[in-house]
Amino acid sequence: MKILLLAGAAGFFGTVLRFGVVRTVNHALPGFPWGTLTVNVAGAFLAGFLFVLCRAKFQHYEAFFPVLFIGFLGGFTTFSAFALESVRYYFDAQYAKFFWNIVLQNGMGLLAAGGGLLLGRLFFCR
Secondary structure, eight states, rough: OHHHHHHHHHHHHHHHHHHHHHHHHHHSSSTTHHHHHHHHHHHHHHHHHHHHHHHHHHHGGGHHHHIIIIHHHHHOOOOOHHHHHHHHHHHHHHHHHHHHHHHHHHHHHHHHHHHHHHHHHHHHHH
C-alpha cells in the first residue's frame, strides 16, 4: 500500500510538471504538438538514464523503483495524448502532421531512451 500511495504522489508531480511543460512549449511553438513530443522524449531519456542509475547505485531500493518509473515518469509522459493528436491529424486529413508526429515521437523516443541508457552506463558502470 505504501508503494501505491508513493507512486500516486509521484504521478501527481509528474503530471503537474507535464502540464507546465506541454503548455509552455505549445504556447511558444504552436501548430504541432511539440509539448507532447518534448515530455515524451525527455521522459524516454530519463527512463533510460535513471534505469541504469537505479540498478547501479540503488539496487537495495528496488521495491521503490515503481514510484519513479510508473509514478513520476508515467505521469510526466503521455502516450494517450500522442495517440489522440495523431488520430486527429489523420481524421482531419493532415497527413503530413500525422506522419511526422508518429515518426518523431517514436524515432526520437527510442533514440532518447537508448541515449539515456548509454549515458547512464558511461557514468555508472565503470
